[in-house]
Amino acid sequence: MSAVSLSAIEARVPVVEALSADKVYADGTRALNPVDLAIWPGEFVTLLGPSGCGKSTLLKMIANLIAPSDGRLLWWRHGFDGVGEAGKNLVMVFQDATLMPWSRVQANVRLPLDLQKINRDTANSRVAEALALVGLTGFERHYPRQLSGGMQMRASIARALVTEPNLLLMDEPFGALDEITRNRLDADLIQLWWKKKLTVIFVTHSIYEAVFLSTRVIVMAARPGRVLAEVTIDEPHPRTDAFRVTQKFAAYAKQLSEHLADASTRGATDL
């Protein structure tokens, strides 16, 4: 079999599959109705919804930080234990930058490599590459507190990229930033995704962020957390800020907010 057909098969292996995965907490609270979902290599999928819709729960299940109550998840058609054996890795960027305040930027970004006991020199050169990708070259010796919120988030993304992940999970990473900074980071993130051919699952409650970034948006609703709809954002890449002011952008945003509005009115009549 030639290498070309092998990679063709590879492309048809979903990165993550959720098979009727749901989450019910011990007190009976249903955080998430059963979800069926497949994420494909190279996709930028956004989980969009109001707070309490289970989007972070779903992301944490994908990160294997919490287990589904029923159903199951597969990573590259393996159980989670098989991820490493398959030569794959997934990383997560959290809501806060979650940098270690006692370590300089360089040591923070190097952490995943240090935990794998990778040789210091090799690790440092990979850290330098990752910092260059996020535009933080020259800040290696800074402490996190010396960076702005946006720069801390960039360092956090560099720490995720330093392991060259096959799947990047992002849990409302720019939620705490001002809109201007958020837009700039969104634009840089989409460039990075395009350039590095990443697969990203991104959680947000911002409709505009979802439209701008995604190849596909999973719209979710609350009480109980459930998937409402899937919308493919059919806009070529690489996207730039110009996309934000097009009619197409507005149309997608309208479509997504209608889905969300439907769910909230239906939710209200249920009460």
Place this chain on the structure above:
Amino acid sequence: MKADRYFSWLAPVTVGAIAVILWHALVKALEVPHYLVPSPALVVQTLFADWGLLFGSLLVTLKITFGAFFMAVLVGTVVAFLFVQSRWVEVSFFPYAVLLQVTPIVAIAPLIIIWVRNPTAALVVCATLVALFPIISNTTLGLRSVNPALIDLFRMNKASRWQTLVRLRIPSAAPYFFGGLRISSGLALIGAVVAEFVAGTGGTSAGLAYQILQAGFSINIPRLFAALFLITVTGVLLFLLMVLLSKLALGSWHESEVKQEA
């Protein structure tokens, strides 16, 4: 900024100087006998005159204080590490740590002095019991106060228990630990003095508390004041030493030690 810095030590020094001058003036004006309240000049004079005696006692008290402080840090840290290994251990044993803390040391000191033959060791044990609790409670709290997202990050990177401890839990606990040191160092000194009072050990290994007792019995109030002065200075120096240690360890990163830049 610079004026601020001068002010921060000039102000308390001025208050202290005024208090001493006032004390001196009142003692002179009201002709208070020196066996009730000696003048500050007489206290300083006594300090020099009795230096040999007082310095020897200071060394004894310091030995007990540092011994107790060292033991408290050692035992307290070990206990804290055991506590965070499992909730079960902490829930079972923490109430007894509290029990140890709330039992007045003067009440159990006689027992310890009976049980431990070596008088110095007995005093160290008493002072350790006084100084122990802040180390246990602060270090335990610190080891538990780790950003949960950072724990998730370590988990996702398949960090071992050891790696998580060394790279995450210990640095997270450091500010709490140093807070515990500040409290505990003062308590070690208090514990040492109280234990000496209870033990009332005489002879060659007599600490400052013994000098205070003796001075009280013989109505040598200037010497009593001089000994008291030495204890206070020791306490202040210990505190400053802990502040310095904390600054050295956390100065580069922790909010409490980082100068606010305008």
